[in-house]
Amino acid sequence: MEGFTESQIGIGLTSTRESTIAILGIFSGLFGLCLLYYIPPRGEGGEEKVLALVDPDDIWGFIEFRNGITNFNSLEFERAMEIFGKLQEKATSIKGKRILDVLALLSKAYLYWDSFRYEEAWRKLNQCIARLQECLVECGAEGRDFFESLKKNVDFLESIRSDDKSKLFITVDLWLNGMRRYYQKKCVDAIIRFYRTLELCAQYRLTKRGINTPLQ
Amino acid sequence: MALSRLMHSRNNCILVHGFNVTSDHTVLEFAKEVEAILEVLFTTENVNYTDIKTKATIITLDRDTLNHIIFG
Numbered sequence: 001m002e003g004f005t006e007s008q009i010g011i012g013l014t015s016t017r018e019s020t021i022a023i024l025g026i027f028s029g030l031f032g033l034c035l036l037y038y039i040p041p042r043g044e045g046g047e048e049k050v051l052a053l054v055d056p057d058d059i060w061g062f063i064e065f066r067n068g069i070t071n072f073n074s075l076e077f078e079r080a081m082e083i084f085g086k087l088q089e090k091a092t093s094i095k096g097k098r099i100l101d102v103l104a105l106l107s108k109a110y111l112y113w114d115s116f117r118y119e120e121a122w123r124k125l126n127q128c129i130a131r132l133q134e135c136l137v138e139c140g141a142e143g144r145d146f147f148e149s150l151k152k153n154v155d156f157l158e159s160i161r162s163d164d165k166s167k168l169f170i171t172v173d174l175w176l177n178g179m180r181r182y183y184q185k186k187c188v189d190a191i192i193r194f195y196r197t198l199e200l201c202a203q204y205r206l207t208k209r210g211i212n213t214p215l216q
Numbered sequence: 217m218a219l220s221r222l223m224h225s226r227n228n229c230i231l232v233h234g235f236n237v238t239s240d241h242t243v244l245e246f247a248k249e250v251e252a253i254l255e256v257l258f259t260t261e262n263v264n265y266t267d268i269k270t271k272a273t274i275i276t277l278d279r280d281t282l283n284h285i286i287f288g
Contacts, residue, residue: 039280051287062287066279073276096286103277110274142281149275156271168261171254172272179247180274187243194243194250201257 010034010052025063029056037062061087065100072107075180077114081107098135102128106150113157114177122157129154167204171197 011028028035037051053059068083084104088097109124129150136143160166160173178193203213258265 037283039284049284051283053287058287062283065283065286069277069279069282075274099282099286103282113274139285142278143285146275146281152271153273153275156268159271165261165263168257168263169268169272171257172265172268175247175250175254176269176272176274178250182243182247190243191246194247197250198253201253204257 010036012036012038022063025059028053029059032056035059035062057090068103072103072110075114075184077107077111081111096135096138098131099139102132102135105131114180116173116177118157118160122154122161125150125154125157167200167207171200171204174200 011024011033025035027033035053037053039049039051041048051062053062064083064087068080068087071077071083072080081104084100084107088100088104105124105128109121109128112118112124113121129147132139132143132147132150136147139146156169156173159169163169174193174197178190178197181187181189181193206213255265258268
């Protein structure tokens with residue numbers, strides 16, 4: 001295209017298919033073209049935005065970041081943690097690098113939580129909140145919602161650690177863990193957790209009658 | 217078809233028997249039954265089940281929001 005430099009030519013991303021985004025990302029990176037991504041408005045009065053990525057590091061980061069989020073939302077926390085961590089180390093020009101650190105920590109915390117390692121999960125989530133607090137200004141209102149949700153998670157883990165009703169709260173966590181296994185199509189794992197939830201309910205009732213049974 | 221038979225006896229003892237897993241649907245049905253028992257247990261303890269469930273739920277990441285924060 002005559003009269004335009006490469007960075008003045010943009011490729012618009014309208015597809016949400018990961019393969020298409022990856023191919024177009026590589027294409028724009030190779031030819032030095034700008035990658036345009038449309039972000040729809042959120043909530044009432046929200047603004048729509050167009051993300052323009054020119055730097056190849058940003059384009060690579062954008063593709064990897066999407067991959068990280070997909071893994072996180074599919075409950076593959078270990079893989080998500082690796083991706084966010086690597087991205088944070090290698091991507092030099094990404095503006096929100098501190099958020100990547102928060103996401104890597106959050107993936108680690110959830111990995112512990114998903115394995116019933118409550119103490120470690122609580123510690124990591126607290127670290128995560130502390131780091132997020134440092135960069136809350138650059139996150140805007142949506143960052144604050146995210147922060148509040150994490151605080152609720154911390155409150156829950158706090159109750160499991162110290163509350164006299166911790167056994168009761170573990171029943172809910174066990175049930176939710178079973179649901180996560182169900183969504184991952186791991187039905188046997190899910191069933192085991194649901195049965196254990198029932199067992200724990202019975203244990204809790206027995207404890208109330210002065211009969212203590214071991215938790216493990 | 218879920219084959220679980222859940223009984224709530226007079227002294228709040230919970231009995232489960234005759235469960236057979238044959239499909240995803242059965243698992244989900246069983247999950248709902250277990251959750252119903254949890255709700256009863258929380259009610260007897262005067263604890264708000266929905267509130268605790270919200271606090272215990274792992275969050276999911278919103279791609280567009282984070283794209284904006286990180287790359288915007």
